[in-house]
Amino acid sequence: MKLTVDGRAFDVDVEPEMPLLWVLRDELDIKGVKYGCGIAACGACTVHIDGVAVRSCQTAVGDVDGPVTTINGLGQPDALHAVQAAWVEHQVAQCGYCQSGQIMQAADLLAAIPDPTDTDIDDYMSGNLCRCGTYPRIRAAIKTAAKTLQEG
Amino acid sequence: MSRIGKIARRTFLIGSAAVVGGVAFGYYMYKRDPHNPLLNDLGPDQAALTPYVKIDETGITLITPRADKGQGAYSVQAALLAEELDVRLDQIRVDPGVPHPAYYNTALSHEAVPFLPTDDGMVAETARGVADAVMKFIGMQITGGSTTVPDGYEKLRMAGAVARETLKRVVHDQTGIHMTRLRTQDGMVITPDGTEYPYTTLAAQAAQTDLVTSVELRDPSQWRILGKPMQRIDTVAKSTGTQTYGIDVELDGILHAAVKINPHLGGALDGFDDAAARTMRGVIDVLPVTGGVAVVADNTWRAFQAVDAVECQWGQSPLPATMDGHWTAIEAAFVEEKRDSTNRDLGDCDAALATGDALQATYRAPYLVHAPLEPVNATVLVGDGRVDVWTGTQIPRFVQNNVAKIAGVEPDQVHVHVLMMGGSFGHRLEDDVVRQAAEIAVAHRGRPIKLTYTREEDVTHDYPRPLAMARAQGQISDGGIKTVDLQISSPSVMGSQLGRQGFPAAGPDAQIVAGAWEQPFAIENYRVRGYKPDLATPISSWRSVGASQNAFFHESFFDELCHAAGVDPVAERLRLCDHDDSRQVIQAAAEMANWGADLGPNRAQGFAFCMSFGVPVAEVVQISQTDQGIKLDAVFVAADVGKVLDPVNFENLVQGGVLWGLGHAIMGETTYTDGAMDQNNFDSFESLRLYQTPQISVLGLELGARVRGIGEPPVPPAAPALANAIFALTGQRLREMPFQKFVDFA
Ligand code: FES
Ligand code: FES
Numbered sequence: 001m002k003l004t005v006d007g008r009a010f011d012v013d014v015e016p017e018m019p020l021l022w023v024l025r026d027e028l029d030i031k032g033v034k035y036g037c038g039i040a041a042c043g044a045c046t047v048h049i050d051g052v053a054v055r056s057c058q059t060a061v062g063d064v065d066g067p068v069t070t071i072n073g074l075g076q077p078d079a080l081h082a083v084q085a086a087w088v089e090h091q092v093a094q095c096g097y098c099q100s101g102q103i104m105q106a107a108d109l110l111a112a113i114p115d116p117t118d119t120d121i122d123d124y125m126s127g128n129l130c131r132c133g134t135y136p137r138i139r140a141a142i143k144t145a146a147k148t149l150q151e152g
Numbered sequence: 153m154s155r156i157g158k159i160a161r162r163t164f165l166i167g168s169a170a171v172v173g174g175v176a177f178g179y180y181m182y183k184r185d186p187h188n189p190l191l192n193d194l195g196p197d198q199a200a201l202t203p204y205v206k207i208d209e210t211g212i213t214l215i216t217p218r219a220d221k222g223q224g225a226y227s228v229q230a231a232l233l234a235e236e237l238d239v240r241l242d243q244i245r246v247d248p249g250v251p252h253p254a255y256y257n258t259a260l261s262h263e264a265v266p267f268l269p270t271d272d273g274m275v276a277e278t279a280r281g282v283a284d285a286v287m288k289f290i291g292m293q294i295t296g297g298s299t300t301v302p303d304g305y306e307k308l309r310m311a312g313a314v315a316r317e318t319l320k321r322v323v324h325d326q327t328g329i330h331m332t333r334l335r336t337q338d339g340m341v342i343t344p345d346g347t348e349y350p351y352t353t354l355a356a357q358a359a360q361t362d363l364v365t366s367v368e369l370r371d372p373s374q375w376r377i378l379g380k381p382m383q384r385i386d387t388v389a390k391s392t393g394t395q396t397y398g399i400d401v402e403l404d405g406i407l408h409a410a411v412k413i414n415p416h417l418g419g420a421l422d423g424f425d426d427a428a429a430r431t432m433r434g435v436i437d438v439l440p441v442t443g444g445v446a447v448v449a450d451n452t453w454r455a456f457q458a459v460d461a462v463e464c465q466w467g468q469s470p471l472p473a474t475m476d477g478h479w480t481a482i483e484a485a486f487v488e489e490k491r492d493s494t495n496r497d498l499g500d501c502d503a504a505l506a507t508g509d510a511l512q513a514t515y516r517a518p519y520l521v522h523a524p525l526e527p528v529n530a531t532v533l534v535g536d537g538r539v540d541v542w543t544g545t546q547i548p549r550f551v552q553n554n555v556a557k558i559a560g561v562e563p564d565q566v567h568v569h570v571l572m573m574g575g576s577f578g579h580r581l582e583d584d585v586v587r588q589a590a591e592i593a594v595a596h597r598g599r600p601i602k603l604t605y606t607r608e609e610d611v612t613h614d615y616p617r618p619l620a621m622a623r624a625q626g627q628i629s630d631g632g633i634k635t636v637d638l639q640i641s642s643p644s645v646m647g648s649q650l651g652r653q654g655f656p657a658a659g660p661d662a663q664i665v666a667g668a669w670e671q672p673f674a675i676e677n678y679r680v681r682g683y684k685p686d687l688a689t690p691i692s693s694w695r696s697v698g699a700s701q702n703a704f705f706h707e708s709f710f711d712e713l714c715h716a717a718g719v720d721p722v723a724e725r726l727r728l729c730d731h732d733d734s735r736q737v738i739q740a741a742a743e744m745a746n747w748g749a750d751l752g753p754n755r756a757q758g759f760a761f762c763m764s765f766g767v768p769v770a771e772v773v774q775i776s777q778t779d780q781g782i783k784l785d786a787v788f789v790a791a792d793v794g795k796v797l798d799p800v801n802f803e804n805l806v807q808g809g810v811l812w813g814l815g816h817a818i819m820g821e822t823t824y825t826d827g828a829m830d831q832n833n834f835d836s837f838e839s840l841r842l843y844q845t846p847q848i849s850v851l852g853l854e855l856g857a858r859v860r861g862i863g864e865p866p867v868p869p870a871a872p873a874l875a876n877a878i879f880a881l882t883g884q885r886l887r888e889m890p891f892q893k894f895v896d897f898a
Contacts, residue, residue: 014451015433022453026408031400032393034574035452036525037607041834044525071393080392087391091383091800094808095222096390097397097525097574122843129834131525131575132222133811135845137804 003064005030006073016062021045023061024070032071032100036129043128046101047071053108071100074107082152083107086145094132102128106142114150116142205233205315206247207355212237212339213245214308220386221524221546221576223863224801227384229308231377231797236312236370238336239351241377241385248548248570305795305859309369317364322354325361372795381800386572398544398571401531403600407436409592410455410606412462413444413613415828417690420467421445429458438462439595441588443613448592452604469827471689478687478824479516482621485641485685492644492684493660495669499677501625501637510625510635511716513709516888517701519616519822520694521829523837526574527610530586532593533600534559539566540600541590544573546580550653554583558590577812578693581649582615608832615692616822618643622668622705627677628717632724635677636709640665640702644684648691667699667764667868668706672731689824695812696867699764703868704817704875704889707760711876712885721759721876722747733792733855734761734768740790740851741770754778755785758877760869766858767865768792771810773873774846775881781896782878784814784846789866794859796852806850806866813870815840818897821890844897 003010005028012027019038024030024047033056036044040058047056050066075081080088083106093099102125109116109124116124121142130138206213214233220226230244320334323341335342341349372379389395414421424445426438434454438447445462449455472478484490530543532555539559545551548568556563573580589603605613620642627635644661662669664682694700714721722742729735738761742748745757754777761770769791776783787810796802819838823830831837852862875886878895886894 018451018453022451026451026453029402031396031402034525035399035527035604035607037834038456039607039833039835042525075392077388077392077394080388084391088383088387091387091804093222093384093387093390094224094804095525095573095575096386096395097222099390100393103391126841126843129525129839129841131523131577131812131839133808133815133840133845134804135811135840135842136807136848138842139845 001061003028003061004067006068006070012061014061017060019057020047020059020061020064020068021056024056024068030070030072034097034100036098036101040127041129042098043101043105044098046104046128048104048108051108051111053105069104071104074104081107082148083110083141083145086141086148089144090137090141092134092137092141094134098128098130098132099134102130102134102138106138106145109142110146110149115146205237205311207315207319207351207358209352209355211245211352212239212243213247215247221544221573221580221863223805224384224386224798226386227382227801228797230385231382232305232308233312235375235378236309237316237339238312239339241382243339244385246385306369310367313367313369314363314365317367318358318361319351319354321364322357322361323349326357378797379795379799382798384798384801395572397526397574398531398542399526399529399574399604401542401571401600401602403531403533405598406531406600406602407448407450407596408452408455409446409448409589409601409603410452410459411441411444411446411588411603411609412459412464413609414464414466414469415612416466416469417471417613417824417827418688419469419827422465422467424465425463428463429461432458432461434458437596439592441591443584443588446588446592446603448596448601452602455604456606471824471827472687473826475823475825478619478689479621481685481687482619482641485683486623486639487683490641490683490685491681492664493662493669493682494679495662495665495682496678496680498675498679499635501635501677501679504627504635504677505625505637507627510627510637511713513624513712513885513887515622515624515705515708517617517620517704518820518889519619519689519691519824520700520816520820521611521614521616521822521831521837522575522577522579522692522694523611523614523834523839524573524575524577524579527605527607528579528582528585529602529604530583530589531600531602532586532589534590534593534597537561537565539590539593540569541566541586542569542571543586543589544571544576544580545583545586546576547583547653551583551586554587554653555590558587559594577695578697579610579614581693582652584613607834611837612829612832615648615690617694617697617700618645618648618689618691619687620701620705622702622709624705624709626709626713628713631717631719632727633675633710633713633717633719636675636679636713637677638668638680638706638709639683640668640681640705641683641685642698642701643687643689643691645691645693645697647684649693652690663693663698665702666697667702667762671706671761671763672734672768673725673728674730675728695809696764696864699762699864699868700813700871703760703762703764704871707762707869707872708875708885708887711758711760711872711879715879720748725759725761731763731768733853734763736855737761737768737790737792737853738770740853741772741788744790744849744851745772745774745786745788747772754881756877756881758873758875758880760871760873760876762865762868762872764865764868765860766856767860767862769865769869771866771869771873773814773870773877775874775877777881778898780898782881783898784844784874786847786849787814787870787873788849788851790851790853791862791865792853792855793862793865794856795854797859799852802852802862803850805862806852807848809862809864809866810848810870811840811845813867814846814874815844817871817874817889817891818844819890819892
């Protein structure tokens, strides 16, 4: 089975029903993608397929029909994506475990709605759980990232 | 080796002196310090200057026994050290170190002593000293109870100062330049002519130099790092998916395991059929472990699938079959024989209440799981004469001992690598997952075994906050509160938790009444009694522990009495408050919220206060009625932690704590049927979402003489402030959590 992840091509030999999440984590060693619930209830496993946010825990690898981008491909510590830079600026993370998913979801939001209202943010982001309660900073960071992306 | 040994003894004396100050001298005599574990790993060119900082040619390492559950503990510890050591934050590496009794936690034991946190008197201090000795005796290396900051505040700065001055002495010895003419900056000693001596090049010599022990800590007015916004050292990693958590451990030859534990708590595994599971792709082994069965496979998901396919015959749970049964046990404990404590007893409640005009109310709080977002996990490799454990844990010492027993080795042959935790909230004070991983690893020697709980196992075998019930009686007179008599029945968290580690907890459990008995109010007749029911549900510390329910009881009832007396809840608290710092906290929150102003139609606010872990916190919650239900609009929080060491992280933690308190008060509930939990994932155990999040304004005051942590204290006032706001808005008094059973929320 062929997969493109973060710009790299892979050939994996797994059951087509294996969730993309576990192919990424255990077969390809891409650990930025997190397991939180396995039932599409927390958003920790969010990645992009063809630029659109999906829950990789509920996406069978056999159904992946486009290039996959994970948090590890969105940007790197020395080359941050605008959303990641905003996350650093606002120091959003506490335990940080949800933040890969939050950032991938926010990047999708800003691609779809460059200047989101508070309601847009509520609607787009409420599937992503943060048990540490970093929501106020997530809101602020999304607004900062929106500004950077529009100016850039 | 002898010179290192000499240094070690000296550093240890210094470390100790820095910790304890006057009161601690007693317990230093009582129990001598264990030997310094750092020396085991030192090479010939390395010097260990204190138990907290290691300097060698590769750099400066902070050895911290205090785990990071996501609250920035590593960063604040690095900042405390860097402030006196004169290095930049980015020059410090953090290493969680190896478990050792030398890393005991003195701050935690203060919570076990029944003295008011505002009481600095001789007797209270002595009792805290005794508890310290006990804590040290059993080698408690625990991260919990918001103790990281108070525990490290002096030790780490002193460690930095002693190290700095000793490094200066090395340069003095080499150059003859008087120490007062040497300065230090960015990890270097600098002479008056500008010659720079990096610490890393001085380390070897420092090991042979007498320590400078007469150092004075800098006044906070001179701080460069502390007290100013700083970037947490884990921020970039946590924004780029490059932070390694326990669940991310990857090792050569690693195998993945999953377990299925009897959902009926305490029930046995009567038998199992693994025929189907064994035929599944990638499955390597199926074996019984404590409480259930495990599957070992070549991939986590395959292990999950296969363990699901194992058919188990489960024995029954000894717990009550229904929640009514649990509540019956709680209620039955309101008798003298079950009384655990009467930590507060002012005036004469019995005489006052004999007049028969008392207001009475009963309050309830549910069981609640921790459910940190990273499911619990552990990786164990049993090798030849050595066992390695990689896990995110708050109790590395217990882990070390427990794994040693399972693997049949000595504790010092077990190397515990503490990894970053994806939250804990108290869950990682338990180590079942590590023990089970060790059992599996013993059967698969030479292969690293990573056991990952499914979310469902993580939730259903979490140890929740206990059920609690309060019976309150009170009286008003002359337009104010005259009597408050609170009885709280709740099983002992300390007993349950320490019992699982083989320490029978003797004596009263102050957590049964924490957040209620020690509140700074001089009420004429004021009594708080705790009762310990017989209920075997395994329970545990949940963010802010006893105060998480008891503040709801205390502060809701306080509000009820204020309304009955027709007095303003803030004014009445100020009238009764007998602790200056708390009074200022109450005033500050009221001012921030513009308390008492007309908010317009369909809006209301509620007030609550709680002193927990020595930190007074006041919160005002503002809500409004909408077509969809009650909406959280704003929260105003004031808290006094003595010193706000990192303002940005402080605000983040306070906001998180408030949301934790509000979210669980609205929707959090854990229930059992036949001893099995009825919720098992984030669909059935709901959690606060972004769209429900109000504006939260935070003010950190710096009043108290001691520096305190802020991880837990913002939690307790949130639930009662919301309940009191709901009463103000609707006239409906909510005496039971979660509130969504009684009112709709937007
Ligand atoms: S792990 Fe996929 S949504 Fe939770
Ligand atoms: S930062 Fe911990 S779950 Fe979001």
